[in-house]
Amino acid sequence: MSETVPTLSFDEVVDRLLQRKEPYQRNYRAMYSSWYGGIITDPALMMVPIDDHLVHRGDGIFEALKGVDWRVYALERHLDRMEYSAKMSSHSLPLSRAELTETILATVRAGNLADCSIRIFLSRGPGGFSASPYECPESQLYIVVTTLQTPSPEKYARGVSLRTSAIPVKNDYFATIKSCNYLPNVLMRKEAEDAGVDFTVSIDEQGFLAEGPTENIGIITLNREFLVPRFDRILRGTTVSRAMELAESLLDAGDLVRMGEMDLTPEDAYHAAEMMMFGTSFDVLPVVNYDGHRIGDGQPGFFARKFRELLREDMHRCDEMITPVRGA
Amino acid sequence: MSETVPTLSFDEVVDRLLQRKEPYQRNYRAMYSSWYGGIITDPALMMVPIDDHLVHRGDGIFEALKGVDWRVYALERHLDRMEYSAKMSSHSLPLSRAELTETILATVRAGNLADCSIRIFLSRGPGGFSASPYECPESQLYIVVTTLQTPSPEKYARGVSLRTSAIPVKNDYFATIKSCNYLPNVLMRKEAEDAGVDFTVSIDEQGFLAEGPTENIGIITLNREFLVPRFDRILRGTTVSRAMELAESLLDAGDLVRMGEMDLTPEDAYHAAEMMMFGTSFDVLPVVNYDGHRIGDGQPGFFARKFRELLREDMHRCDEMITPVRGA
Numbered sequence: 001m002s003e004t005v006p007t008l009s010f011d012e013v014v015d016r017l018l019q020r021k022e023p024y025q026r027n028y029r030a031m032y033s034s035w036y037g038g039i040i041t042d043p044a045l046m047m048v049p050i051d052d053h054l055v056h057r058g059d060g061i062f063e064a065l066k067g068v069d070w071r072v073y074a075l076e077r078h079l080d081r082m083e084y085s086a087k088m089s090s091h092s093l094p095l096s097r098a099e100l101t102e103t104i105l106a107t108v109r110a111g112n113l114a115d116c117s118i119r120i121f122l123s124r125g126p127g128g129f130s131a132s133p134y135e136c137p138e139s140q141l142y143i144v145v146t147t148l149q150t151p152s153p154e155k156y157a158r159g160v161s162l163r164t165s166a167i168p169v170k171n172d173y174f175a176t177i178k179s180c181n182y183l184p185n186v187l188m189r190k191e192a193e194d195a196g197v198d199f200t201v202s203i204d205e206q207g208f209l210a211e212g213p214t215e216n217i218g219i220i221t222l223n224r225e226f227l228v229p230r231f232d233r234i235l236r237g238t239t240v241s242r243a244m245e246l247a248e249s250l251l252d253a254g255d256l257v258r259m260g261e262m263d264l265t266p267e268d269a270y271h272a273a274e275m276m277m278f279g280t281s282f283d284v285l286p287v288v289n290y291d292g293h294r295i296g297d298g299q300p301g302f303f304a305r306k307f308r309e310l311l312r313e314d315m316h317r318c319d320e321m322i323t324p325v326r327g328a
Numbered sequence: 329m330s331e332t333v334p335t336l337s338f339d340e341v342v343d344r345l346l347q348r349k350e351p352y353q354r355n356y357r358a359m360y361s362s363w364y365g366g367i368i369t370d371p372a373l374m375m376v377p378i379d380d381h382l383v384h385r386g387d388g389i390f391e392a393l394k395g396v397d398w399r400v401y402a403l404e405r406h407l408d409r410m411e412y413s414a415k416m417s418s419h420s421l422p423l424s425r426a427e428l429t430e431t432i433l434a435t436v437r438a439g440n441l442a443d444c445s446i447r448i449f450l451s452r453g454p455g456g457f458s459a460s461p462y463e464c465p466e467s468q469l470y471i472v473v474t475t476l477q478t479p480s481p482e483k484y485a486r487g488v489s490l491r492t493s494a495i496p497v498k499n500d501y502f503a504t505i506k507s508c509n510y511l512p513n514v515l516m517r518k519e520a521e522d523a524g525v526d527f528t529v530s531i532d533e534q535g536f537l538a539e540g541p542t543e544n545i546g547i548i549t550l551n552r553e554f555l556v557p558r559f560d561r562i563l564r565g566t567t568v569s570r571a572m573e574l575a576e577s578l579l580d581a582g583d584l585v586r587m588g589e590m591d592l593t594p595e596d597a598y599h600a601a602e603m604m605m606f607g608t609s610f611d612v613l614p615v616v617n618y619d620g621h622r623i624g625d626g627q628p629g630f631f632a633r634k635f636r637e638l639l640r641e642d643m644h645r646c647d648e649m650i651t652p653v654r655g656a
Contacts, residue, residue, distance in 0.1 A: 035348075050470060056447070
């Protein structure tokens, strides 16, 4: 019988990959693949084996970092979190920390962008299609460097809108792991776009504020307290964590009177002086509207701007937080 | 500066793919990829783009079917469930049901195995590395045909062991979707292998029996009732569902007095006459030990054997449940 679905030879597939040029692939600058054993810059080959359990089970962990002006920001913090995620999901890193760092930097160099997004994926590896991690002989590491997508200046100047999510949260255990099981986060991202707001924020089973699809939230109370949801139920964001460290100077100066993790309700946020989102790609964004409530005076506030300034300064000046892409 | 991580050309990657022969790849017989636009049989190219959100977010759904004696079993049931998973996670099928069926059968024909495993993945598609589904212009479909892995005859003859899992369950919403967010299932599978038992079974927040990593459970009470956990909190397995339909004949014959979904505790199972696991690849396996408790008389029972007989008969004789691989 004749087949309506063509069978392709190896060469035909390679030809099709070479022919396929998608506009979004222009953003992809370099990929390291342990499966290939090196770095490639042609987006056509930025692929992974379908039997890698990362693909069919989401059995992998990841980190998203950024490069700023030829420096990788907060690399050690991200690698620390990656080690935590690995431990919590029984993954082991196939490289030493020094080798991993060198591989990341080599990929960033190959990407050849002063500012970039860097994504690191640690997978269970190929070996079959069951759920068992024991059928996979070795973990794989994939690193992708792309152009950095940032919000328009208007978002910083006018603020963003937020809505409470209807998507059920992950349980505490899995919420603290940056794994590739992000379907709830994907549906929250979709929910925001469908509702015409910038972000949605999830609420845990007890009614407390949790997190955005890939962002942390924080509020400044009318009493000048900087409060964030407790990190034992959500992903410990590197940006918000660093912002809290940098905000110590604001405590010292008396601009803030208190800072900490706390169970926060949407009501707490509705009546806050300021509310903000924290994320690797955009640093800090002021929230001016949450569930239709005007936050503060409806304008971006002092602390959102100040936190961003502190972070931007940190990215350029704090030796401890930056790793030069081109070596010493 | 010299690079310790090599940069590879397109041709070098293709050469490395061709050279890389892993023993487990022998099980992979055919893959359809909408990204390639056809079917390939060379495992080296059984790959997917890393920017497909299936890879980096687990943003995809799947089904695992089997081919038995050149027939695909329960195809319509699996496609029905796939449509449900798609709806619940806002995916849309890029093909009509008829086209999808034809593509599956063509891939099975290319795999050229009388008995096989068939895995269907519907992904959000490539387009970038954010969580937003809206950056992906089109969904992709991947179908993989492999050799069928089945338990040793001893497992049927002597029974299997089961233990209560310590891994937290997914919430109800996500538990009913067959998505590629399977990290909890992966950790349950690992837990079983680490503990030296055949399977573990999860317990929901209320303390009721839920499901195995990729299997359903059922019990036969001392009163000859066939009871399974409620499907509103777990994945509705195709095998257990079909077993329940076929078991109607056992109700009619008076072998069973009742059948249904119910909140079941581990205690209920400890004191059951029989306990069994249901799954696509193995049909039905008798559980003879659960948490160290001997189930029934510690031997595989009548109903586990009978359910399997009914299912095997169904696979060979029920026109409504089988789809010939080679057409009419």
